[in-house]
Amino acid sequence: MNETRSKGNSRLLKAGISVFAATIISLGMSTVASAEQAAPETKQVSVKKDYCGGKGPSKWVPDHWGKANFAGSCKRHDACYSPKSHTDRLTCDRAFRNDMRRVCHDTYASGVKQRLCLGMANTYYKAVRKYAKSHYKGSGDPS
Numbered sequence: 001m002n003e004t005r006s007k008g009n010s011r012l013l014k015a016g017i018s019v020f021a022a023t024i025i026s027l028g029m030s031t032v033a034s035a036e037q038a039a040p041e042t043k044q045v046s047v048k049k050d051y052c053g054g055k056g057p058s059k060w061v062p063d064h065w066g067k068a069n070f071a072g073s074c075k076r077h078d079a080c081y082s083p084k085s086h087t088d089r090l091t092c093d094r095a096f097r098n099d100m101r102r103v104c105h106d107t108y109a110s111g112v113k114q115r116l117c118l119g120m121a122n123t124y125y126k127a128v129r130k131y132a133k134s135h136y137k138g139s140g141d142p143s
Contacts, residue, residue: 051075052124054135061127065120068107073099077128085138092138097125 051074053061063071073096079085080092100121108114136142 051078061124065117066107066113068100068103068117068120070100070103070121070124073103081132081136081138083137083139086140087138088140089133089136089138089142091140092136093125093128093132096128097121100124 051071052063053059063069063074076099077092077096080087080095081089085092101118104114104117104121108117133142
């Protein structure tokens with residue numbers, strides 16, 4: 001009985017993560033942000049670097065999930081994709097996933113929040129595997 005309940009909870013958790021990820025992605029893809037307003041000349045605007053997002057729809061990808069801060073993981077991944085890198089793209093992406101998993105384990109000792117965080121780390125990994133090939137500028141294998 002407990003094994004059946006555990007399998008059901010696991011399926012429910014996976015379904016919840018999928019729905020959450022799909023919602024985030026669809027919001028990023030469908031939202032049109034054309035709020036380019038001129039800043040007054042007397043004020044300086046400071047822009048925070050967003051390591052996990054970029055231009056276009058990916059600018060909506062957050063650097064954190066809950067208390068888990070993925071900015072360092074994304075920054076290292078960006079460096080791995082840079083022209084100075086000799087690392088293969090797949091190796092960069094796997095290191096990215098493992099780094100985010102470490103962040104999840106360090107941030108959440110156990111429980112649902114940790115599992116959801118690990119699910120988001122896997123979603124980020126799948127997204128870079130599927131959509132980021134054109135951003136890889138390193139001299140390693142780009143596949």
